[in-house]
Amino acid sequence: MTKALTLFDKVWDSHVVRRIEDGPDILFIDRHFIHEVTSPVAFLNMDKRGMSVIYPERTFATADHNTPTIDQHLPVKDPLSAMQLQALESNSAKNGISHWGLGHKKNGIVHVVGPENGITLPSMTIVCGDSHTSTHGAFGAIAFGIGTSEVEMVLASQCIMQTKPKKMRIEINGQLSESVVPKDVILYVISKISASGGTGHFVEYAGEVFENMSMEGRMTVCNMSIEMGARGGIIAPDNKAIEYLKGREYAPKGEAWDKLETYWATLRTDEGAEYDIVHTFDAADIEPMITYGTNPGLGIGISKAIPSPTDVMDGQASYEKSLVYMGFNVGEQMVGKHVDYVFMGSCTNGRIEDFRQFAKVVKGKQKADNVTAWLVPGSQKVEAKIREEGILDILTEAGFKLRQPGCSACLAMNDDKVPAGKYAVSTSNRNFEGRQGPGARTMLASPLVAAAAAVTGVVTDPRELIN
Amino acid sequence: MAYDKFDILTSSVVPMPIENVDTDQIIPARFLKAVERKGFGDNLFRDWRYNSDDSPKEDFVLNNPVYSGKILAGGKNFGCGSSREHAAWAVYDYGFRCVVSSFFADIFSNNCLNIGVLPVTVSPEFLDHLYTEIEKDPATQVEVNLNTQKITMLSSGLQETFAINTYKKNNLLNGYDDIDYLMAMKDEIEEFATTRPF
Numbered sequence: 001m002t003k004a005l006t007l008f009d010k011v012w013d014s015h016v017v018r019r020i021e022d023g024p025d026i027l028f029i030d031r032h033f034i035h036e037v038t039s040p041v042a043f044l045n046m047d048k049r050g051m052s053v054i055y056p057e058r059t060f061a062t063a064d065h066n067t068p069t070i071d072q073h074l075p076v077k078d079p080l081s082a083m084q085l086q087a088l089e090s091n092s093a094k095n096g097i098s099h100w101g102l103g104h105k106k107n108g109i110v111h112v113v114g115p116e117n118g119i120t121l122p123s124m125t126i127v128c129g130d131s132h133t134s135t136h137g138a139f140g141a142i143a144f145g146i147g148t149s150e151v152e153m154v155l156a157s158q159c160i161m162q163t164k165p166k167k168m169r170i171e172i173n174g175q176l177s178e179s180v181v182p183k184d185v186i187l188y189v190i191s192k193i194s195a196s197g198g199t200g201h202f203v204e205y206a207g208e209v210f211e212n213m214s215m216e217g218r219m220t221v222c223n224m225s226i227e228m229g230a231r232g233g234i235i236a237p238d239n240k241a242i243e244y245l246k247g248r249e250y251a252p253k254g255e256a257w258d259k260l261e262t263y264w265a266t267l268r269t270d271e272g273a274e275y276d277i278v279h280t281f282d283a284a285d286i287e288p289m290i291t292y293g294t295n296p297g298l299g300i301g302i303s304k305a306i307p308s309p310t311d312v313m314d315g316q317a318s319y320e321k322s323l324v325y326m327g328f329n330v331g332e333q334m335v336g337k338h339v340d341y342v343f344m345g346s347c348t349n350g351r352i353e354d355f356r357q358f359a360k361v362v363k364g365k366q367k368a369d370n371v372t373a374w375l376v377p378g379s380q381k382v383e384a385k386i387r388e389e390g391i392l393d394i395l396t397e398a399g400f401k402l403r404q405p406g407c408s409a410c411l412a413m414n415d416d417k418v419p420a421g422k423y424a425v426s427t428s429n430r431n432f433e434g435r436q437g438p439g440a441r442t443m444l445a446s447p448l449v450a451a452a453a454a455v456t457g458v459v460t461d462p463r464e465l466i467n
Numbered sequence: 468m469a470y471d472k473f474d475i476l477t478s479s480v481v482p483m484p485i486e487n488v489d490t491d492q493i494i495p496a497r498f499l500k501a502v503e504r505k506g507f508g509d510n511l512f513r514d515w516r517y518n519s520d521d522s523p524k525e526d527f528v529l530n531n532p533v534y535s536g537k538i539l540a541g542g543k544n545f546g547c548g549s550s551r552e553h554a555a556w557a558v559y560d561y562g563f564r565c566v567v568s569s570f571f572a573d574i575f576s577n578n579c580l581n582i583g584v585l586p587v588t589v590s591p592e593f594l595d596h597l598y599t600e601i602e603k604d605p606a607t608q609v610e611v612n613l614n615t616q617k618i619t620m621l622s623s624g625l626q627e628t629f630a631i632n633t634y635k636k637n638n639l640l641n642g643y644d645d646i647d648y649l650m651a652m653k654d655e656i657e658e659f660a661t662t663r664p665f
């Protein structure tokens with residue numbers, strides 16, 4: 001009998017070019033995404049060594065991290081950002097790599113445009129110099145973030161060296177309650193296993209909750225796998241994944257596609273396959289979530305109070321430091337907390353379904369006066385859909401403006417910075433100190449919770465506004 | 468990226484007993500706007516190290532002249548978050564050659580190994596002992612021997628073995644990097660590429 005394998009094993013093993021004894025595997029990379037921040041040094045080193053890009057057609061470049069989210073038709077003001085964007089463009093042109101710069105119809109956040117254009121496919125290995133590359137795991141790909149030295153390796157050899165991670169399974173069964181969305185599911189999981197609970201592992205998400213989830217929801221979940229320390233997350237590619245990708249520009253067509261479909265159907269974890277760790281949760285226990293601390297593991301159900309240090313898996317000193325930074329105290333309720341900024345966007349929650357959720361809450365209401373809201377679509381295509389579907393009208397009537405695509409306040413490399421000491425409810429993925437600007441205080445939440453905060457000006461349970 | 472070989476390092480240690488130190492703290496995003504690898508050491512722990520007017524924060528360990536050395540000892544889950552290799556560059560450029568912790572985030576530790584910084588994972592007990600010894604004497608010396616894979620507190624003699632795979636160990640001992648290895652197997656890779664369905 002052959003050994004029972006997990007989905008992860010099947011995809012990983014099919015990409016091993018060579019195994020080094022007591023060393024890493026040499027892993028072939030099917031798709032490589034690059035952006036302006038983590039690629040320039042890689043190209044520079046390649047030039048120094050006189051190396052060229054081995055398979056330019058396997059690499060795709062998009063400008064996203066550093067880009068302004070207004071007036072994108074004008075020259076980029078910040079000279080350093082402009083230089084990085086220029087470097088991406090010229091390095092791509094020189095090496096024959098597709099490049100989607102500012103204003104390009106396919107431009108957007110790298111992890112939004114990959115699936116949107118059918119570049120991401122099940123059974124692929126996908127890397128990018130950005131840790132949220134794990135997003136693409138939603139399609140049954142092995143996808144993870146890499147450093148700049150590795151970007152160089154992939155450009156030069158289409159391979160990287162990686163030790164095979166251990167395997168973790170996260171299974172959630174049952175029905176999610178009203179107003180509990182994929183972002184809540186993943187924030188809940190991270191709060192249960194901590195910001196380091198997945199370190200050294202690759203996660204497979206399984207169970208009814210993920211089976212019933214839309215592809216965009218699955219992307220939100222896989223996106224944040226890294227926030228529990230995992231290398232990435234993967235979900236078996238079912239019909240939903242296939243339907244989502246079929247016919248997209250870069251997806252194979254005709255017979256080639258049919259053959260792939262047959263292959264992808266075999267990508268299921270075998271009966272009896274073993275994991276190093278298995279976590280099981282019940283969907284009914286999850287409510288809309290919000291974070292109160294400075295790592296994504298410090299989240300709670302929105303109706304709850306900030307726990308005492310003995311109830312969290314963080315070291316006491318770090319936990320106290322975290323609450324001091326946030327200006328919060330143990331025992332306080334999250335509902336009712338003052339909000340200055342709302343950020344709706346990022347590769348976690350910047351897709352059309354996210355904007356639909358946001359619009360559902362703000363429809364017929366008005367933006368709170370004390371809130372500055374940044375609504376940033378994940379890509380040009382998402383922006384076009386927001387207009388087409390009439391969502392822009394709903395947002396405009398409620399007093400919101402839409403910005404242009406990019407990473408924006410997710411990492412605040414451009415001008416979208418939350419000022420020191422101010423509170424932001426953010427649909428992005430990291431609440432680290434200063435992530436959204438020096439001194440900024442971030443509360444991570446779903447688009448529904450963000451919308452509720454945007455119209456009330458305080459942290460609000462979206463269930464109170466929806467029904 | 469070429470770097471200096473690593474063999475035996477004997478040094479005092481800079482203690483940073485904070486858990487979940489993420490790479491946004493090690494190097495904040497606004498300092499990633501370079502197209503060259505230059506000057507990252509100056510911005511290592513920028514927002515913990517300097518006030519907004521660029522004056523040093525006196526209570527931060529890197530600003531305390533009592534502590535120095537080529538080894539940084541951080542708390543559990545060191546280097547979590549963003550995959551930016553700039554974090555490892557900043558650590559290296561500042562002058563650290565080795566980071567000790569009871570637990571490293573994966574991407575950070577990979578990035579370190581790729582650029583010539585040795586991440587040494589020790590037991591939580593060893594780390595506690597290390598912090599206590601530094602508290603007694605900030606100049607206390609630690610020896611990291613890559614060949615024997617041993618880390619030793621020279622003051623107390625407490626010693627632990629640390630893990631590192633043979634391949635990476637040889638790279639560090641010799642100052643090699645992965646690219647040389649990969650370029651040498653180009654034919655094998657090209658043949659493999661023909662078997663991919665897309």
Ligand code: SF4
Binds near residue numbers: 064348410
């Ligand atoms: S939106 Fe944030 S997490 Fe996503 S790619 Fe951009 S910076 Fe990275």
